[in-house]
Amino acid sequence: MDFKEAYAKGTEALKENRLEEARSLLETALKLKPNDIYTMNKLAMVLKEQGEFTAAEELLAGCLEVKKEDLYTNYLLGNTYLEQGDVDKAIETLEKTVKMNPSDRYAVNSLALAYRMKRDYEKCIEILEKSLQSNPNDMYNKVSLATVMFEIGDAPAAVRLAKEILKKEANNVSALVLLGRISIEEGSYVTAQGHFNQVLSIDANNSEAHYYIGRICLETSTLEAAREHFSAALLYDADKVSILKNLGMIFLDKGMYSEAEEQFAMAVNLSPDDAFVLSNMGKLLVLQGRLDDGIIYLKKAIEVQSDYAFAYYNLGKAYQEKRDFPNAIYNLMFALNFEPDDVYAINVLGRMFLDVGLNDRALRTFDQVLSEFDAEDRYAMLGKSDALEAMGQAPRAKEVLMQLKKIAGADKLLVEKIEGRVTRMNKKG
Incomplete structure (x- = not known):
């Protein structure tokens, strides 16, 4: 040869x-x-x-x-960095590519995507709009701009752009999918279904359309139809792991644990070193009371990604369920080491300190939330009151509860909880 x-x-x-x-x-x-x-x-x-x-x-x-100065090589290298998650290197490489050929719409699109991944939406939009000024008929980048506008919450702009695209290209599948997604967000399932059906009339194997129709079926309680469309999405999409992740999270959020486990298990089989999948499988197993199995998955997630705060947090919660407070506190502190602004985790840590009798540490932890993040955090105020009561400072504890009662307003359940605690303290004298 x-x-x-x-x-x-x-x-x-x-x-x-x-x-x-x-x-x-x-x-x-x-x-x-x-x-x-x-x-x-x-x-x-x-x-x-x-x-x-x-x-x-x-x-x-x-x-x-x-x-x-090979343009295509620079473009490929930039995209390789992107897929690895090395956004800064991707930007550096793609900036060079675009500078050499500003009319290369694919390089422009990848550069915009890189800034989008960096959450610099302003720069992303600037790049796409500049490209469209040079070439208003570039529907490829116009779809990207519409998608970004939707992601930043400007649905009207996204709809306007998508409709402009469809005037030029009536069968533009990406624009139709975007309109369907917007309709789902607005709760207009019939309208969304219409857009996705139109996509399938153009491309019967379109995985996105099948995926979103599956989501609509779930929302409208037609589970068997949802399964059929999700299966089709998996069949036609090359990136099966991403589909499985999304399905797992959807089922998890809906409390459909056996279905979620099925999706995560398939994802683990396809991608055994995916920290996100491992961590969420662990979380799911813990929610089902299968603590030891959950801990195994969460530890694997941390082995794969040693700075994964979410996995440490869920591992801490798993040990909390086992009443193994030293390990629970240890892992929560690791979670906060990597995500120091996670207020929810700080509050949970404060509650754990209370559970093991470290009342002073608990008080300092709840005070941290109230002083550094939110002076009216209800969970932290309840925790602070409990810590003060445990330290024998009932008057101060009641003061905190009275402050919380003012904040509670029309929240009857919280008011009842506050009044119950005050009554209990008054009885103790």
Whole structure:
């Protein structure tokens, strides 16, 4: 097999997503013609798709040594950094690409996406709007702009942009999906279903449409139909793990624990080192009372991502359920080390200090919430009152409760709780 044949067959295999075959053929082509940047770029694309980001980076860096100003290589390298989550490097690389060719709409889009990932929505919007000023008919970037507007809460602008797109391209699936998503957010399920049905009339295998119709079916209590559409979404989407994560979280939020476990289990099977999946599987098992199993998953999540505050928090809660307070406190403190502004976790830690009789530590913890985050945090005020009472300072405890009662307003349950505690303290004298 000569270079031309190996390259052509490798390119065709890549187009058809036959990654192993594409890799073998492109590696053969590269041996036959070393330093061919087209082959190197295509092979880097395969490696990126296979999750071998470091190898892809090295190959692309090699391309740039051969041809320093190669636009496509810079573009691929920027996207490789993006997929790895190295947003700053992605921005640096893509800025260079866009500077070399400001009309490259794909590079512009990736650069905007990088700023979006950095949560710099202002810069993201600026880039997309500037691109559209140069080319108003660029529907690719217009869809991205509409999506970003929706994400920042400007639904009217998103709808306006989506409708402008559909005037130009009546079958623009991305715009229709976006309108459907907006309708779901507004609770207009019939309208949303109409948009997604239109998508499926254009592309029966559209995974997004199936996924969102599945969500609508869940909301309208048609579970069997939801399952059918979710199954179709999984069938047609290459990124099955992301779909499974989303489904797991949806079922978890709805208290449908067996369904959530099914989705997370499949996700773990496909991606055993995904900290998000492992942590949420652990949380789910803890919620079901399967504490030891949950702890195993949460520990695995921390092994994968040692700074994952969410996993530490849930591990702390699991140990709290087991009444293993030393381990509970230990893990909660780790969670706060990585997410020091997590007020909910600070309050839970304060309550744990109370549970083990560390009343002074509990008081300081609740005071931290009230002084640093929210002077009217109800949970912290109740905790502070309990800590003061436990320390034998009932008058001060009642003062805090009276302050809380003023804040409670029409919250009858909270008022009753406050009055019950005051009555109890008064009886104690």
